[in-house]
Amino acid sequence: MRTWPSLSQPDRLPLAILVCAALLLAAVLLASPSTSVVADSSAALSSTSTSNLSCVSLPSPYFVRVNAGGSVYADSTGQVWSADHQFEPCAPPYWGAVGGEVYSNPQPIANTDDDVLYQSQRYFPSGGSYNFWVPVGVYEVELRFAEIYQRTVIGGRVFDVKAEGQTVIGNLDVLQAAGAYYKAYDRTLTVNVADGQLNLEFVRHTDKDAPFISAIAIRQVSSEIPTPTATTTPTPTPTVPSGMYTRDVVVIQDTFTSQGAPYSNYRTATELLAGSGRQLRSWFKFDVAGAGIPAGAIITRADMFLWYTDGGAGDVYLDVFRPLTDWADNTITWNNQPDYDPTAVGGQWIPIDVPGYRSWNITSLFQEWISHAQPNYGVMVTDHNDTNSLGIASMENPIDRPAYIHVTYYVPVPTATPTATATNTPTITPTRTNTPTATSTNTPTATTTSTNTPTATTTSTSTPTVTATETATPTATATPTRRTFIIALPIIVGEL
Numbered sequence: 001m002r003t004w005p006s007l008s009q010p011d012r013l014p015l016a017i018l019v020c021a022a023l024l025l026a027a028v029l030l031a032s033p034s035t036s037v038v039a040d041s042s043a044a045l046s047s048t049s050t051s052n053l054s055c056v057s058l059p060s061p062y063f064v065r066v067n068a069g070g071s072v073y074a075d076s077t078g079q080v081w082s083a084d085h086q087f088e089p090c091a092p093p094y095w096g097a098v099g100g101e102v103y104s105n106p107q108p109i110a111n112t113d114d115d116v117l118y119q120s121q122r123y124f125p126s127g128g129s130y131n132f133w134v135p136v137g138v139y140e141v142e143l144r145f146a147e148i149y150q151r152t153v154i155g156g157r158v159f160d161v162k163a164e165g166q167t168v169i170g171n172l173d174v175l176q177a178a179g180a181y182y183k184a185y186d187r188t189l190t191v192n193v194a195d196g197q198l199n200l201e202f203v204r205h206t207d208k209d210a211p212f213i214s215a216i217a218i219r220q221v222s223s224e225i226p227t228p229t230a231t232t233t234p235t236p237t238p239t240v241p242s243g244m245y246t247r248d249v250v251v252i253q254d255t256f257t258s259q260g261a262p263y264s265n266y267r268t269a270t271e272l273l274a275g276s277g278r279q280l281r282s283w284f285k286f287d288v289a290g291a292g293i294p295a296g297a298i299i300t301r302a303d304m305f306l307w308y309t310d311g312g313a314g315d316v317y318l319d320v321f322r323p324l325t326d327w328a329d330n331t332i333t334w335n336n337q338p339d340y341d342p343t344a345v346g347g348q349w350i351p352i353d354v355p356g357y358r359s360w361n362i363t364s365l366f367q368e369w370i371s372h373a374q375p376n377y378g379v380m381v382t383d384h385n386d387t388n389s390l391g392i393a394s395m396e397n398p399i400d401r402p403a404y405i406h407v408t409y410y411v412p413v414p415t416a417t418p419t420a421t422a423t424n425t426p427t428i429t430p431t432r433t434n435t436p437t438a439t440s441t442n443t444p445t446a447t448t449t450s451t452n453t454p455t456a457t458t459t460s461t462s463t464p465t466v467t468a469t470e471t472a473t474p475t476a477t478a479t480p481t482r483r484t485f486i487i488a489l490p491i492i493v494g495e496l
Contacts, residue, residue, distance in 0.1 A: 055090035069102035070120035099128030118146035150356030159211030275389030285378030302366035307401035
């Protein structure tokens with residue numbers, strides 16, 4: 001049997017060292033190029049990454065209607081208003097309220113065919129907002145309000161509305177703007193949205209009641225935001241008002257008369273009665289003279305407020321009338337009460353619900369008092385041919401809610417008329433003037449003076465020599481490539 005010659009022990013060690021070194025060198029050379037390829041791939045991936053500015057893509061034209069504080073409602077034109085809910089980022093329906101609480105009151109709403117939209121509201125004790133994911137564009141935003149909380153008075157709930165961070169309605173007093181409780185008041189705005197989210201913020205004023213909203217309608221009118229152009233602003237013409245002012249004019253006399261007790265005087269009554277087919281009449285006189293309003297003031301608004309205490313069988317429509325002669329609250333009775341102008345100054349439905357102030361617009365009558373077109377005999381309040389009646393807090397009522405008139409006015413700035421002023425014209429007096437006598441004058445003789453002319457000297461100017469600078473040409477650097485090594489190893493048979 002043929003056998004391979006065996007190697008001696010000293011011959012085995014160099015061969016083993018050679019094999020290990022060859023294997024190590026091959027591993028290093030094969031690994032180095034692959035590391036650079038992975039780094040390049042990572043850079044390529046990172047350069048193509050993107051980020052989304054909006055979490056949802058919505059179709060144009062976009063629209064949404066929200067019944068704030070309420071449920072789904074189909075209005076008188078068939079349009080559907082969505083139920084209110086809180087905003088959840090990137091969750092359907094991609095809009096909602098941020099903060100706030102809901103309140104509702106089922107009383108009928110004037111100035112609208114869609115009472116339901118105004119009988120609920122979302123109010124924000126700490127301020128709050130509504131957010132809407134929308135396509136970029138221009139939007140018509142309709143805000144609907146109605147004051148349905150009767151413990152609020154004019155000036156008691158004042159707030160701002162912001163759209164996209166800008167104040168679009170400032171110092172909003174819904175009760176004053178609408179003129180009464182339970183009366184619809186709407187505002188329409190145009191808002192540009194460039195960031196994909198329309199934000200409406202309701203900002204509470206310090207020491208005022210919480211802001212609120214009854215309903216919101218948003219409709220996209222354009223997908224292109226117009227580029228603003230420079231506009232020349234004309235110089236404003238001076239306005240007539242010198243400033244707007246407000247006053248609360250206090251009541252100084254109040255009482256009521258009753259047909260059922262024609263000789264009775266109710267000067268000390270804590271509750272005044274009105275209604276019952278005009279058989280109960282309440283009388284109020286206000287301190288117009290002591291209010292400090294100038295006689296030439298222009299009254300822009302005058303609302304009389306009476307505190308409703310309780311009622312009878314149902315709602316009452318109360319009218320305000322102008323007495324034709326004077327009266328005194330400590331002597332007036334049914335039998336001696338003055339006549340009144342049958343044309344009502346103002347009227348208002350009074351729902352029988354929670355106590356609170358109710359208001360009547362008596363601007364025209366108050367203007368007549370200020371301008372002395374009519375004497376101040378106060379007002380008489382009774383029903384509008386109704387059988388129901390209600391109670392009104394008097395000056396003597398311990399709840400301390402007397403009647404008053406909230407007045408807004410301005411004082412015109414008088415225009416100065418120029419007055420002609422006589423000017424004395426001076427009389428010209430002729431003055432004698434002496435005629436000068438001609439005097440002979442010696443004329444000097446011109447003398448010629450020679451002038452040396454300088455000679456131009458030529459100066460040589462050296463021209464700079466342009467020297468070429470040798471520019472080094474970059475040497476191409478070889479890119480490492482994968483190298484393949486074939487290592488032939490001796491086959492050792494036998495014992496090492």
